[in-house]
Amino acid sequence: MEQPRTAREAATSLTERRKAATQMDIARAAAELFTEKGAEGTTTEEIAARAGVALRTFYRYFRSKQDAVGSLLSSGGDRWRALLARAGTDMGLARALESAAVDSLSGAGGVGEEEGLRWTRGLLRAAQEDPALRAVWYRVNQESEQELLPVITRLAGPGADPLETRLLAAAATDAIRVALETWALADTEADGNDSPAELVVRCLRELTGGLRLLASGPRV
């Protein structure tokens, strides 16, 4: 079912390409409508209509209307983790996290990431007043954290405390999340705004530096 019969088909038969395109059409349609009228304010039928498919087909691609934008929101994190999984264990965890993050944001592999960032910005702004959309963001981050765990475990070596590893995965995910939220909700286009890469680096360095707020004794 997954493997093409002849090697020549590579990974993209016509059918497969059409399916991928349809999925992307639906995701974009959903993102457009969500940013325009909020997730609660748009019906699944509207998304399906704008994507040019039947309602029933929509539910063959996504389990709910919220799921439709999940892939757009998680693509950046997916790329980050993929880079991290390829990193060597010889440069230290902190450096690996940071360089993978920077690489995943600097459009190294193509132009796809810029589009993902644009959608993320719009969706996070819409999520500001849309509980259903926030729930998607929560889920995406939670899943990202969970998939980050084995990657970090490998980089930390076999002797690391599981609880410590788990907390690190959570904190690292938070750094990315807080950076993206701060960027997405910053005053629109005003000067002095940091790029997502700058913010991500700042957040990760806070962790690397050991959350200095905690280290300070009684009073500053």
Place this chain on the structure above:
Amino acid sequence: MEQPRTAREAATSLTERRKAATQMDIARAAAELFTEKGAEGTTTEEIAARAGVALRTFYRYFRSKQDAVGSLLSSGGDRWRALLARAGTDMGLARALESAAVDSLSGAGGVGEEEGLRWTRGLLRAAQEDPALRAVWYRVNQESEQELLPVITRLAGPGADPLETRLLAAAATDAIRVALETWALADTEADGNDSPAELVVRCLRELTGGLRLLASGPRV
């Protein structure tokens, strides 16, 4: 509407007590059914029936069936934050976080917290294979983090970097979350299991210690 007419009524007229009792009945009924058959497998009607109210009344107390267990899951965190809000700024952030957590878990104010912990354990186990229930847990933690932010801001003093404060709130919430999840999913009743308080302290100390995994240079 909110204020009782006569001072004697204190904060609990008969009507108010009945409403609080009904809310708790619904929450308990929902928690029971969720742990028995999962959140997706139980209908709102079943919850309402077990709680002894009409379906329509259920929706006057909660916006969705998932919301019904939200209060049970968030009560522990609420207590923690309340204690933290009362803490002085003279003992250092790390110590304040830890002592508030320990106090909130050790049933200082009554017996209510033990019940909350029992429900949390059961619901977290059920959430293991129930996306809808996991979504509630995500939301509760996210809201807890958001409400923790002003509390930590006060304790950190006016000069603290907002981004740093934000990351600390996220990391502290994670510590509590990871500790509770670890406790709830630990092998049932086997010996050697830590109490929630012990796990919370361990997780918070990892943060206080500065996530040593990150500090280690190339290789261990």
Place this chain on the structure above:
DNA sequence: TGTCGGTTTGGCACGCTGTGCCATCTGGGC
């Protein structure tokens, strides 16, 4: 005790969500 105003509750209807089922159409191997 009786009556009155406001609030809570219940019942009903309605639109939206998500899924099972079957008919139809299309791509790709023969």
Place this chain on the structure above:
DNA sequence: GCCCAGATGGCACAGCGTGCCAAACCGACA
């Protein structure tokens, strides 16, 4: 051209969540 697996669309149906109105209830006052 033939045929089959898979993709699509249409339909029915249970569940979710809300607006609306009527009945029951509580508390106050005489």
